[in-house]
Amino acid sequence: MKSLAPALLMTVALACPAQERLDPAALMAAQREAMAKLVIEGRGYESDGRTTSNALGIISYDVAKGVYTMRSYAMGDAGDFPVTLTADGFTWSIPAGPTTIRYIMGVAEIPSGFDRVADIRPAGGGVELVASNGLRCRVRIDLGFLNVVASRRSQEKEEAW
Numbered sequence: 001m002k003s004l005a006p007a008l009l010m011t012v013a014l015a016c017p018a019q020e021r022l023d024p025a026a027l028m029a030a031q032r033e034a035m036a037k038l039v040i041e042g043r044g045y046e047s048d049g050r051t052t053s054n055a056l057g058i059i060s061y062d063v064a065k066g067v068y069t070m071r072s073y074a075m076g077d078a079g080d081f082p083v084t085l086t087a088d089g090f091t092w093s094i095p096a097g098p099t100t101i102r103y104i105m106g107v108a109e110i111p112s113g114f115d116r117v118a119d120i121r122p123a124g125g126g127v128e129l130v131a132s133n134g135l136r137c138r139v140r141i142d143l144g145f146l147n148v149v150a151s152r153r154s155q156e157k158e159e160a161w
Contacts, residue, residue, distance in 0.1 A: 024087065027107065040105075042074075059083055059090075088126070088140040102146050106139040 038060075044053035055074035062069060068083035070092050083092045089106035106126065118132040126140040 028085070028087075086142065088142075091142075091145050104141050104145055106141040108137050108139040110137055111135050 038058070040057040040059070042053070042055045042057070043051055046052055053075060055072060057070050057072045059068055059070050061067075068085065068090070070081045070083050072079055072081060072094065079094065081092045081094055083090050089104065091102065091104045093103070094101045108129070113133065114129075114131045114135045114137060115133050116131060117129050119130040121128045121130065122143060123138055126138060126143070129137045129139060131137075
């Protein structure tokens with residue numbers, strides 16, 4: 001029996017020179033500009049390559065309300081969901097019966113030659129993307145947003161020390 005994780009990690013990567021230090025204010029301004037209308041496609045695959053899910057999301061900014069919204073289409077369903085900007089990207093959640101599916105996107109520098117993501121691992125303050133050719137890239141994101149219960153347990157263990 002397959003288990004479905006209540007969270008999906010998605011990343012958006014921007015190519016930029018590796019030597020250049022990113023200014024947080026400039027990064028936020030660039031994110032706002034890019035998110036004026038952002039289209040996202042997400043796919044899930046079986047180990048044999050068959051597609052198991054396909055989703056499309058369109059993020060837009062409502063000037064009158066001053067908020068970002070995700071219009072999502074997936075597996076015959078559609079809905080509108082609020083998007084929250086963070087220091088390192090953005091988040092949104094979708095109610096799914098008794099659970100909530102939490103999504104998070106971050107921005108990262110991608111090294112030249114990085115081909116495709118082969119693995120995603122938790123790493124101090126975010127995740128590490130590992131390419132199939134072995135190159136690595138770190139993305140700062142708040143993993144606690146994805147799993148609030150696990151985050152609280154982890155924090156309790158740290159405080160117990």
